[in-house]
Amino acid sequence: METNTLGWHLGEVSAHKLLKVATSNRRNPTQQGLSYSHGYRVSESPIVALGTLDQEGNIWTTLWGGEKGFARPVAKNVLALQSLLSVKGDPFLGALLELDENNGNNSLEGGGVIKPAGEGKMMSGLSVDLETRDRVKLAGRVLVASLDNNNSGESERAVREMQLAMVIDEGLGNCPKYMNRKEIHAHVPNPTVIGMKGGVKLTSQALGLIEQADMMFLSTTNGKTMDTNHRGGPAGFIRVLRNQDGEVILVYPEYSGNQLYQSIGNLQVDNRIGVVIPDFETSDVLYLTGETELLVGLKAAAVMPHAKVVVKIKVKEARFVKDGLPFRGVSLDRSPYNPPVRRLASEGLPGVVVGDDEGDGPVAIATLVKRHVLSPTIARYTFKLRNEKGRPIPAWKPAQYVTLDFGGELDQGWSHMREDDPQSLNDDFVRTFTVSNCLPEEMEEVTGEETELEITVRRHGPTTGFLWDYKFQVPLELPVLGFGGEDSFRIPTATGGGRSVFVAGGVGITPLLAQAPGLIKADADFILLWSLRSEDLGVVVDSLQRIPGLAQRTRLFVTGVEAENAIEKVNCLGTQGTFQRRLLQQDVLAVKEGQNGTKYYLCASPAMQTILEGWLQGEDFVSESFGY
Incomplete structure (x- = not known):
């Protein structure tokens, strides 16, 4: 039985202290070398994420594989990998070729063996079986790599086969908490590469991939070893904080994990990071390298409400490759541990x-x-x-x-x-x-x-x-x-600027409650359309009694088995009208008749809000959901 002899490095200790984890009470479970169980699990995994540094010190992460067995142990503490890859698109390959650049071995036209000098260049890996939610982290060095000979006569052949042997210094089985299950199968890519160097803003294709991504892989280093890991969540858990020429920043929340904080520990001593974001359905892929900033507590919440730990990535270079991965995947089910998408404060x-x-x-x-x-x-x-x-x-x-x-x-x-x-x-x-x-x-x-x-x-x-x-x-x-909260959802008090219509569903009235006294005092032209169930009519009575003048601007739409009896209780409050039925499209549009510049303010459940927005296509409206 293998025993662990590894301790915690300074970055991990710093991360534990920052996040209030008792380092002294836990042992680092990372094992030395490649154990038999880890080797078997790697060979059963159809994809492996790999990370290394290029000659300029940038970290890159890639994804190889397509079928079980493409990565397997071949000697004690040695793992062999064989995979198709995009020659010009995969930045990991460029990093490996630079290992022997002084000897002129950086050409893609021929094949050849790449033998790094000394003990070998640092690299890391993460084998992933998305069907069983199994993953194994690996850290070590490049032993040897080779690119197949280009015998086709095509000097710019886009897809070639790569073989790599990796010496494994450390291994760790990881938890499956945020794995979204997928069925992986091999695919021959036909890559088209779009490079975005020097902080050039991300293309619409790259942004679309980020928006739908429910998984990414990242590599970090503490200067002595490397770590490649997975981050998963609901689709869209990665957010774009800024996207402009000269400044591209991505943000993602750190969820409750195994409390080892190995990736964050690395970032405490070295803020460099390499990220790969795959689209499993299309095999499109986005490669990113950059620098990070760790936000904790209020500083995290200032950027991403509801998140206590946030990682900001300032992108230095990006590469989008259409149809660039040697596999595709079919979604099976999401992890039950995934929280809702945590959006940015800047998103409203x-x-x-x-x-x-x-x-x-x-x-x-x-x-x-x-x-x-x-x-x-x-x-x-x-x-x-x-x-x-x-x-x-x-x-x-x-x-x-x-x-x-x-x-x-x-x-x-x-x-x-x-x-x-x-x-x-x-x-x-x-x-x-x-x-x-x-x-x-x-x-x-x-x-x-x-x-x-x-x-x-x-x-x-x-x-x-x-x-x-x-x-x-x-x-x-x-x-x-x-x-x-955004100013865009505040109704103007100035008169003569057109009518404002606030449409509320149930407790969606709340954004108006603090605004109404000022609007009534200023004699602003606004109308409230309020749809709710009869059992919630107590909220109506309380609101209209507490805010004099609001009833005269209110039209109620009440549903439910007690609607008739409930309506009798509010008839004496002086509303513009109380109706025992659902709110209809003609009710919403009728209030603008004869009025120029009518603007609608919508606050309802997500389902009702979708209906309202459909009714108001072509109209001026803003929405605020209470579904957060």
């Missing part, structure tokens, strides 16, 4: 306004002081705000959001796998809620402990269930990570 989700210069503390502490139940599933919660360090709190604007951290109350601690409740491992319990009350317009910051903040939310999930059931025996204090 609430950002974070950090109160501390160093970003190491919450903007404020929110103490729950009151709960007012409005319907069987909706309640209004009132909090008082304070700042622990006595600093002013940034004031929120109408229709903005507050970001609250429930982690201290609900986080059950780290767990590697949890088959009975896989989604719980990805929940950091950071939530955003529309603020229901407004502040005086002239306020730029909030001071004093008497400032109140209200949210009106439906009970759905662990955090809202926690608020609903809280007993108040002990004060509930939640960190406020910040306020955010």
Whole structure:
């Protein structure tokens, strides 16, 4: 039985400290050499990701394979790989050829053997069997590589066969948590290469591949060894923060893993990274190399709300290869551990306004002081705000959001796998809620402990269930990570600029609640179309009674078995109309008759919002979903 004799390097220790993992309580499970079990698992895997550095020090990652057995042990601690590849498209090949460049052995026209000098150049690998969700990490050195002879007479033959022998110094079996299952089969590529050097912005093809990708592979180094690993999630988990000439930045969240933090540990001492993003259906592939920045806590949430650890990649060079991979894959099923896509603050989700210069503390502490139940599933919660360090709190604007951290109350601690409740491992319990009350317009910051903040939310999930059931025996204090929200969803108060129509579905009324008093005071031309079920009518009564003048601008559409009785309760409130039926397209379009410059503001469930957007094709509208 093999035993581990490897310790933790300084980068890993630094990562453990940063992310509050007790290094001393855990042993590094990485094994020396290539064990029998690891060798067998590699030979059963149809693809292997490989990483190395080119002569300029850039890290590149590639994907080889297509069928089981293309990679296999051939001697003690030696792994052999044989695969088709795109000669001009695969940057890993270019990195290998540069090994012998001083001897002139960098031509692609012939074949030949590449023998690195000394002990061999660093490289790493990750074998992946996506059907069984099995993977093995490998680290070592290039022993020898060869490119097949070009006997076809075509000096620019696009696809050639590559053979490589790798000495394995370290191996580690990895967990299957974020593997999206796929059936892999071999494919002969017909590559077309599009290079993007020097920070040139990504093409539409590259952006499309990133948007649909549910998997990527990355390689890092600590200067002595390399590490290749996998990152998976829902399609679109990789986000494009910036894409312009001279500056291309990608962002992805780090999910709950095995807490070894080997990749992040490498990035702590060397921020270089190489990434490959495959399209399994088309065999298109995007290769990237660049530098990283690790964001933790509030700094992560400022870029990507709901994420506590984020990796930013500043792309130095990119290469998109159409039909460049020697395999294709058919999706089978997604990992049950995948969280929802975590979008960027710049994509219209609430950002974070950090109160501390160093970003190491919450903007404020929110103490729950009151709960007012409005319907069987909706309640209004009132909090008082304070700042622990006595600093002013940034004031929120109408229709903005507050970001609250429930982690201290609900986080059950780290767990590697949890088959009975896989989604719980990805929940950091950071939530955003529309603020229901407004502040005086002239306020730029909030001071004093008497400032109140209200949210009106439906009970759905662990955090809202926690608020609903809280007993108040002990004060509930939640960190406020910040306020955010786009100005585009704020209705203008100026008159004469056209009519504004707010269309709400159920609790989608919340962005209007803080805006309505100011709109009514300014006599702005706006109408509310509110569709909801009869059991939620208590929210209507509460809202119309608390905001004088809102009823006269409201048309209600009520459904449900108690709709008739419920309507009788609101008829005395003075609405423009209350209808016992669903909202229809003609209801939405009728309010613009005779009005120039009508703009619609839509806030509803994703399903209803899709319907509304279909009705309003060609009209001026903005959308805000409460499905986050």
